[in-house]
Amino acid sequence: MSQTNFSPWDDPNGKPLIRFDNVTKKFGEFVAIDGLTLDIYEREFFALLGPSGCGKTTMMRMLAGFENPTSGTMELAGKNIAGVPPNKRAVNMMFQSYALFPHLTVWDNIAFGLKRGGVPKQQIGTRVEEMLKLTRLTKFARRKPHQISGGQRQRVALARSLAKAPKLLLLDEPLGALDKKLRQDTQFELMDIQESTGTTFVIVTHDQEEAMTVASRVAVMDEGRIIQVATPDRIYEAPNSVYVADFIGDVNIIEGTVKPAGEDLYHIDWNPNQAPLLAASERPFSDGQTAHLAIRPEKITISTEQPVDAKNTAKGTVLDIAYLGNLSTYYVQLEGGQIVKAQTANTRRLSRRSITWEDQVWISWSATAGVLLDQ
Amino acid sequence: MNIRRFVLIAVPYAWLLALFFIPFFIVLKISLSDLALAIPPYSPTVKDGILNMLSAFDFENFTFLASDDLYWKAYLSSLKIALISTVLALLVGYPMAYGMARAPDEWRPTLMMLVILPFWTSFLIRVYAWVGILSNEGLLNQLLLWVGWIDAPLAIMNTTTAVYIGIVYTYLPFMILPIYAALDRLDESLIEAAEDLGCSRTTAFWLVTVPLSRNGIIAGCFLVFIPALGEFVIPSLLGGSGTLMIGKVLFEEFFNNRDWPVASAVAVVLLLILIVPITLFQRNQQRQAEADT
Ligand SMILES: Nc1ncnc2c1ncn2[C@@H]1O[C@H](COP(=O)(O)OP(=O)(O)OP(=O)(O)O)[C@@H](O)[C@H]1O
Ligand SMILES: [Mg+2]
Numbered sequence: 001m002s003q004t005n006f007s008p009w010d011d012p013n014g015k016p017l018i019r020f021d022n023v024t025k026k027f028g029e030f031v032a033i034d035g036l037t038l039d040i041y042e043r044e045f046f047a048l049l050g051p052s053g054c055g056k057t058t059m060m061r062m063l064a065g066f067e068n069p070t071s072g073t074m075e076l077a078g079k080n081i082a083g084v085p086p087n088k089r090a091v092n093m094m095f096q097s098y099a100l101f102p103h104l105t106v107w108d109n110i111a112f113g114l115k116r117g118g119v120p121k122q123q124i125g126t127r128v129e130e131m132l133k134l135t136r137l138t139k140f141a142r143r144k145p146h147q148i149s150g151g152q153r154q155r156v157a158l159a160r161s162l163a164k165a166p167k168l169l170l171l172d173e174p175l176g177a178l179d180k181k182l183r184q185d186t187q188f189e190l191m192d193i194q195e196s197t198g199t200t201f202v203i204v205t206h207d208q209e210e211a212m213t214v215a216s217r218v219a220v221m222d223e224g225r226i227i228q229v230a231t232p233d234r235i236y237e238a239p240n241s242v243y244v245a246d247f248i249g250d251v252n253i254i255e256g257t258v259k260p261a262g263e264d265l266y267h268i269d270w271n272p273n274q275a276p277l278l279a280a281s282e283r284p285f286s287d288g289q290t291a292h293l294a295i296r297p298e299k300i301t302i303s304t305e306q307p308v309d310a311k312n313t314a315k316g317t318v319l320d321i322a323y324l325g326n327l328s329t330y331y332v333q334l335e336g337g338q339i340v341k342a343q344t345a346n347t348r349r350l351s352r353r354s355i356t357w358e359d360q361v362w363i364s365w366s367a368t369a370g371v372l373l374d375q
Numbered sequence: 376m377n378i379r380r381f382v383l384i385a386v387p388y389a390w391l392l393a394l395f396f397i398p399f400f401i402v403l404k405i406s407l408s409d410l411a412l413a414i415p416p417y418s419p420t421v422k423d424g425i426l427n428m429l430s431a432f433d434f435e436n437f438t439f440l441a442s443d444d445l446y447w448k449a450y451l452s453s454l455k456i457a458l459i460s461t462v463l464a465l466l467v468g469y470p471m472a473y474g475m476a477r478a479p480d481e482w483r484p485t486l487m488m489l490v491i492l493p494f495w496t497s498f499l500i501r502v503y504a505w506v507g508i509l510s511n512e513g514l515l516n517q518l519l520l521w522v523g524w525i526d527a528p529l530a531i532m533n534t535t536t537a538v539y540i541g542i543v544y545t546y547l548p549f550m551i552l553p554i555y556a557a558l559d560r561l562d563e564s565l566i567e568a569a570e571d572l573g574c575s576r577t578t579a580f581w582l583v584t585v586p587l588s589r590n591g592i593i594a595g596c597f598l599v600f601i602p603a604l605g606e607f608v609i610p611s612l613l614g615g616s617g618t619l620m621i622g623k624v625l626f627e628e629f630f631n632n633r634d635w636p637v638a639s640a641v642a643v644v645l646l647l648i649l650i651v652p653i654t655l656f657q658r659n660q661q662r663q664a665e666a667d668t
Pocket of ligand 2 (some may be wrong): 056057096
């Protein structure tokens with residue numbers, strides 16, 4: 001991660017670079033963005049996550065100047081940017097479809113923006129070479145877009161949007177077509193660029209791991225609204241809703257009724273045949289309220305014997321095991337029929353694994369392992 | 376398998392042979408003959424025996440074309456008129472194609488229909504209609520007189536201007552359609568990308584839209600230029616005696632003078648001139664097909 005104490009969003013006097021104030025965007029009757037209020041700060045690496053069609057691209061297009069909000073205001077560096085054309089904004093966008101100019105070579109595609117900015121010729125050359133090197137495209141500089149592979153095209157699009165070193169860079173799924181190794185390299189490259197240039201990045205991605213790796217904050221969207229904005233660890237550890245918990249990573253959701261059990265502690269009745277669960281929550285719940293306990297699989301311990309001092313335990317049989325190389329996920333069917341996922345690191349070789357299909361096992365977790373959610 | 380392939384290749388070649396090369400060789404043969412008072416009005420013919428016929432061939436008609444300045448003036452004038460008409464058709468056609476490509480989806484079939492609609496009536500009738508519009512007592516002059524913009528009728532009929540109007544009008548669809556096809560394929564996000572990278576709308580047009588519709592422009596220009604060069608009906612109906620075009624000369628040699636050999640020589644030279652733009656056109660089409668794959 002970048003600097004540990006970079007958190008301008010916690011500063012009440014902080015001035016955001018981008019400010020969305022109750023922005024709504026409609027296409028005809030269809031509401032693509034619904035009353036969005038959001039601040040993005042300078043030097044942030046802001047990730048947008050959300051299912052297909054939730055409005056991520058639309059939001060980027062409004063920032064770039066291709067769409068105007070139907071209502072609400074958008075500010076860039078304190079100035080209302082409604083009606084400012086795209087070429088007058090210090091914003092560059094990498095298009096989801098790449099939008100490379102088919103009649104120009106890779107070199108000319110990257111140089112395109114620089115040439116418009118009145119940069120001296122020699123400087124353009126150096127800058128383009130730099131970008132080519134960064135995206136490992138030097139060999140392909142003289143080729144046209146239709147003569148290179150999909151991943152290479154994506155890198156050209158990335159290089160082209162980076163070339164002008166804009167104040168704000170919008171990346172719409174910039175790394176989707178790259179293989180894992182190149183993707184990781186490029187992620188670190190992006191973070192490096194971000195640190196050395198101070199550019200603010202807004203990135204759309206479908207890859208949560210990517211969002212977690214690169215982002216200073218993550219916004220989870222659904223149907224044109226932002227559900228939660230927080231740092232990656234907060235999003236993961238303290239989701240504010242079942243939707244977010246479910247969207248980010250793997251999670252077990254247990255539904256039940258709440259009974260207060262001391263300060264910030266609650267019992268959850270979830271199955272008449274099982275003992276109530278114990279969960280800590282800073283968020284208050286009233287007696288008898290329906291709640292959802294969200295627990296990450298890796299926070300659940302699986303063992304062959306009944307644990308003695310665990311706050312929550314349940315007995316079940318192993319239904320399935322998913323071997324992921326470094327990890328294994330056990331699907332345990334509890335006596336009530338519910339299936340719970342528990343994950344352990346594979347520190348031993350597969351052949352030495354002690355738990356296998358149809359085994360009777362105990363799962364357990366602590367009171368603070370899960371998050372209690374009301375919706 | 377080989378037979379199927381042979382048939383597949385043979386069909387277009389047979390077509391080309393029957394409809395192009397055989398007529399061309401007949402015309403070429405006549406152009407090498409001499410004028411005669413006979414039916415057909417030239418000699419020698421195959422009836423004189425193949426060898427006799429071959430030995431009687433000469434290039435007299437071609438040397439005649441070169442010696443009489445009427446012919447090369449007609450060729451030059453045709454080239455000039457075809458060239459200017461092509462540029463005019465481009466200037467008129469490009470904005471129309473652009474407008475069509477930018478029109479809302481539900482309008483496009485209608486607009487396309489309007490472009491093609493004139494083909495549903497006879498070309499001859501449409502050119503005659505222009506006589507009614509452009510002549511001294513024509514609709515245009517009457518309108519301008521009525522509005523009061525002019526005091527005396529404009530003499531447009533029987534001038535080169537009328538020929539330009541006629542050619543641009545007639546061949547405009549051939550200019551619009553290929554350009555429209557190119558613009559229609561153009562991805563809107565490329566324009567946005569250009570604007571994003573600092574282009575104004577106008578520069579984005581010149582740097583992205585125009586280069587990407589280049590093949591359409593080239594195709595359209597050739598489709599106008601090639602038929603315009605040999606055009607006969609339009610200059611004879613609208614251009615009057617003032618306009619010299621090779622198509623008209625050809626017609627007069629053939630039907631008025633009944634000099635088939637000279638008329639054939641004129642046609643052969645015209646064809647040779649046309650080979651250059653036709654080859655270029657073919658190459659453009661081929662390049663476009665390659666770029667599309
Ligand atoms: N020009 C438009 N006209 C009408 N509807 C549109 C238009 N652009 C986008 N939409 C709709 O707005 C919604 C949001 O679209 P958007 O492209 O922002 O989704 P997205 O979050 O980027 O999805 P993906 O992850 O698939 O790229 C979609 O339902 C889409 O159909
Ligand atoms: Mg999108």
